[in-house]
Amino acid sequence: MKDVIDVLELQGQREKHRKFIDYRHHDGSYMGVRFIFECGMKLNLKPTTVTTAAYIFHKFFEETDIKNYDTYLIGATCLFMASKIQDDIVKLRDVINVSHNTLFRASSPLELSDKYWAMRDAIVQAELLIMRMIKFQFSIVDPFKYLLQYYKTLRSWLHPQDWKEIPLVQNAIAFLTDFHHDSSIINYKAEHIAIASLFLALQCHGVSVPQTDEDDGLSWFTVFDSELTKDKVWEIAERIMDCYDKESKDNT
Amino acid sequence: MQSSSSRSNIPVSRSNEVSCSSSNSSNSSSATFANSREKKKYIEEYNFPFCDEASKYERITKIGQGTFGEVFKAKDKRNPKKYVAMKKILMDNEKEGFPITALREIRILQLLKHENVVNLIEICRTKANASNKYRSTFFLIFDFCEHDLAGLLSNTNVKFSLGEIKKVMQQLLNGLYHIHFNKILHRDMKAANVLITKNGILKLADFGLARAFNEIKNGIPNRYTNRVVTLWYRPPELLLGDRNYGPPVDLWGAGCIMAEMWTRSPIMQGNTEQQQLTLISQLCGSITPEMWPGVENLELYNSMDLPKGQKRKVKERLKPYVKDVTACDLLDKLLILDPSKRITADAALDHNFFWVDPLPSDLSKMLAQHSQSMFEYLAPQRRPGQRPHHHQVFFNQSITKSFIDTGYQDRIF
16 A cells, blocks of 8 residues: 555645644734634635624724633624625634634534533624624624725826736735734724725835825825825834734744 | 523633634633622623613603514613603524624614615613523613504594695605615515604614625625515515515515505405405506516415406506505506516606695694504504504405404514
């Protein structure tokens, strides 16, 4: 049997190479959101559902001390709530299975045991608690909507080769999505976050918007929001970049 | 902790609850709470800073009942002049946590702030204690409206002038325009869900069946449930199993309500989906692919018995009640079989009906003559089995008595 490729072993090696996060050894809001993103993807939820879950997560911990709650219970519950809010329905049973398997990597799905019912009960109760803590504010402003609208307008301003050859909007969307790892996201207006994400994408690729002179204080985004200052945009952009520092710290 | 119950509302902190990540969860809860009395006390005394207790309102009387739960009139204890309506959120049979219908209703009402949409003030809870098995009840708190349209229409002492009918319809269409503009479908238009304040301001209410809708994207049709809208106000496309419907479903209901302003009772009181389709065909003409291209593709088109050779008689049948010519014309455009040809809220507001004499006129003076609240729920003549003789039935020639007598409150989902 020597010539037979040991698929299981190969798979095992690959898993080792991928280095899955063991959430049980981590804490804090960054890991909580990482968990939401991982489970959300496994549940095949829409990206906006996942970011809505992250937003609720930060809203909840704005009012409470993260040390008093189980980060991943709250994370799983936020996903379940966000799926209802975004009409992207997922069954509670699936949320439980996916979050359990994400926490205990090698385990098989929970049987209908006391432990399963306890977890189910915990999520149902956590849902009622979170709803009360976020004041039942279910209409959450979607920053992606603004990003796409601004980009559509901005595009006609740019040199065609800039938006044809450079993945500006893709990067801006990625920045905006990743920014949801940081709890400061709830302190900014959706419009401003959208502009900062686009701004950062333009900066990264060194693309300048024609006819706007930074020294004259003429910025492209004043058209979208006359109140928004350059300092504010930089502040948000730096917050976005901070997210990536957190990631590299966690991987070492 | 009781693992079988899913509705006790214990605040979940790491110290007293099962957590996702601790592996020996069942032990940890008993360890931190010395006894269950201590835990119960913790639950009873837990204070939610952002969700007030329902006891801040004093319940006065029940004003509504439906599959959604109960509605009460109540008074704000700190401001005795302020009246509210409290709508209980039913959670008894929920397997998936907080009911999505209630969540949708809250989200939609937060989005739709408009003069002609009922105003949601807040959400309240009851204290959890032994008497409710540690499960809080939640209430939606609304601004109180004195009347609903079904209640007003069932009272023969309430008389609407043509100008007042125009005002009702104009406000109703304004509300519909606003909700459709925000990409929301109401999906339960009926006279009982149209509230009117004593000042004559109309408010669309009960968004328990409402949902957001999309224009069709990438040619993939929507698949919404067609088990919506009270049968008597249900449009033909839903009765034929359409799952890719849109705002026209609400405008059919608006047409039924408009006719009811004159007939004083729902114009098509079917008992089953089949009977409802028969009544619609008798009024609006036979449902055929010539009148309504594409109808043959609807799921139930072949399984329903659709009367053939019926002529459209909307204007003819309504004329004895509706003397005004422009009113008849607008009704004719609202009660169009083909949803793609049915008039939109926007176009209906531009219809001559609202712009020729008599112009829409204020309702408050007429309502001032009636000091008592009129709700369908409280109106005895609208309740099953108690119909008095003055209660005209629009279709009395074509349907049997027994099927008129079935309950008005028949809500089929």
